[in-house]
Amino acid sequence: MKEQYFLKMIRQLREKEEVMLYVNVLKIEETEAKEMGAYLQEQYHLEAVGFPYTVPPFDESAALWAAKTVYIACQLMLYREHMEEDLPSLLPDYAGKITPSTVLSADLCLRFLPDIIKNLRDIDVEDVLINVLEPLLIRWHYSGVRYNLPIEQLDISWVTQNDGLLQLYVDRIIAVKKIALAQKPVFKEHIKANLGIFVDDYWYEFKNILALDE
Amino acid sequence: MEKDTTNDIGYFLLTNTSHKDDLAAIRSWKNLRVAFVSDEVWVRDFTPTQIKSVEVKSIPYKTLYQSKNSKLHLLDSLLPERNIPSFLWTPIERALPIALPSFNHNFFGIQEKVPIKLVPTETEADAVAMIASLSDMKAYLETAPAIRLQKLSWAVLNRNDAIILGKPLLPIVGETFWNRNGHLLPTGYDFQLPILSRYIQYKINPDSMYWVMWNKNDTHFLLPKKDIEPLTLSSFRMTYLKIGKIRS
Known part of the structure; x- marks a missing residue:
């Protein structure tokens, strides 16, 4: 039986929050991808128990794409045998549309991308790989709320399509206390409603933003 | 000068020995004299003011006499009742001595019990716990922001109700409680003796x-503290599902 390095690495990452690379293999077998899909689906349903409103269905292709992206990004962090020009082709963007389903499914693995970029930056600030990964995070900004994203470049339109996703997004903004995002009118009203009269207890800085409006 | 005996009205009080203690109020009038005859107690030499005073009026089981022409009439009565008795009169201070009760060194009040009672109170206190129905909780939690649940924990009490602990509580209907030294008391109520809490x-x-x-x-x-879990939507949904299975 062949070792399933891809599955092993993603499992380790999700369960122990550690990256363990076994060997430099960029190719992913069909059977392993299938098993990965099943694993991610199981993980998604475990997490979905805590999603507010109705839960969007699992999207396997998006989840798999995210897992592959994270896996390859980690591989490239350690073993860099490619030319700079090849990097974008190794890390393609997701072909399908961005919907609440794909965003939440991809987030299973994409949420680790900010840390990977931070590590790359610690090694070499001018690494080309950073320039390849950052646009991904800008597009899938639900996974990058805690990352320092250029706020004006974000496409917020799909966030408000789904009540559950909007609530999860706002929960994440409040959890990391991201003032820059909270200032967006779409989120500001929602955060205000969420915190209600308990702004002082939960997020004191947000009160200053509200005070500016008056 | 000779006394005018015809106009000499003296006042007398008669009571029973068993009611001797009721005379305590008039003991301080030093002019009175007392005599004991079998089970009767006689007091004489009241002044007209004294006989009409509150102290005398408040003595129970007494008979008041006035003396006229060596006869005793009931007070304000014209008919003589009896002769003036001739007893051995002693000043009231000597006749009714004061006895201090002896101190009981062995009294510890061990048998006494204090019932624990809750009474309505005006003091304001923050509610830190509430009992709410599971269906009310479900309606709120399904759409609740995660931040509102962050500081809360909960435990299921029975098939219909759960208790939520923490601050600020959820904006749903429920019985609220406040904390006094580890007691969760209904809001608006306190121990009758809070010092014992x-x-x-x-x-x-x-x-x-x-x-x-x-x-x-x-x-x-x-409520065992180890049974209290952090309140999250997933924790609630899993529990609600299990309870649903028990119900059906």
Whole structure:
């Protein structure tokens, strides 16, 4: 039986929050991808128990794409045998549309991308790989709320399509206390409603933003 | 000068020996004299003011006489009742000595018990716990922001109700409680003797393993602290599913 390095690495990452690379293999077998899909689906349903409103269905292709992206990004962090020009082709963007389903499914693995970029930056600030990964995070900004994203470049339109996703997004903004995002009118009203009269207890800085409006 | 005996009105008071103690109020009038005859107590030499005073009027089981022409008439009565008795009169101070009660060195009040009672109180206190129905909780939690649940924990009480602990509580209907030294008391109520709250806590819950929950009818039940879980939507949904299976 062949070792399933891809599955092993993603499992380790999700369960122990550690990256363990076994060997430099960029190719992913069909059977392993299938098993990965099943694993991610199981993980998604475990997490979905805590999603507010109705839960969007699992999207396997998006989840798999995210897992592959994270896996390859980690591989490239350690073993860099490619030319700079090849990097974008190794890390393609997701072909399908961005919907609440794909965003939440991809987030299973994409949420680790900010840390990977931070590590790359610690090694070499001018690494080309950073320039390849950052646009991904800008597009899938639900996974990058805690990352320092250029706020004006974000496409917020799909966030408000789904009540559950909007609530999860706002929960994440409040959890990391991201003032820059909270200032967006779409989120500001929602955060205000969420915190209600308990702004002082939960997020004191947000009160200053509200005070500016008056 | 010779006394005018015809106009010499003296006042007398007659009572029973068993009511001797009721004379305490007039003992301080030094002009009075007292005589004991078998089971009767006689007091004489009241002044007209004294006989009409509140002190005399408040003595129970007494008969008042006035003396005229060596006869005793009932007070304000014209008919003589009897002759003026001739006894051995002693000043009231000597006749009714004061006895201090001896101090009981062995009194510890061991048998006495204090009932624990809850009484309505005006003091304001923040609610830190609430009992709410699971269906009300479900309606709110399904769309609740995660931040509102962050500081809360909960435990299921029975098939219909759960208790939520923490601050600020959820904006749903429920019975609220406040905390006094580990007792969760219904809001608006306090112990009749709040000073005993620590001691009651020590008696009921010496190891602080429980929250002591009080009902308004002075009864209480214990809520094990180890059974309280952080409140999250997933925790609630899983539990609600299990309870649903038990119900059906």
